Amino acid sequence: MVHSLDVSALRCPMTWVRTKLALERLEPGQTLEVRVPAGEALENVPRSAREAGHTVAVDGDLVRIVRA
Template sequence: MSVIDLRGLSCPTNFVKAKLALELLDPGEVVEFLLDDGEPVKNVPRSLKAEGHRLLELKEEEGFYRLRIEKGEEIP
């Protein structure tokens, strides 16, 4: 499982980078994103879920959040 550090990136750049990373995966694969508190942790999980991906875990670490996402099925 890969870990992608999106800390220090503002919205919507962090979402765009997360979306691009998910495009490289096959449906069912899992990836972890590291997110800052505030707007990123509110918006990125919600937006990825709206795109059809599954939120597996959102865990607070020391000063940031760890988001595990399972890639959803491709929508033609």
């Protein structure tokens, strides 16, 4: 099952805060697709997710995170 989150109306650091909270509700191996705004958030959300140990793929403004 793939979960979705849209943080495109938010600004950093709230984009990562909301993403992190959503990830914490998932089981390991589940996927979260996050729609983020271009710019700083598109750089920071994937980087922060990788640093937290998750697997990350970026496709345009969509960040796919598989929870570690």
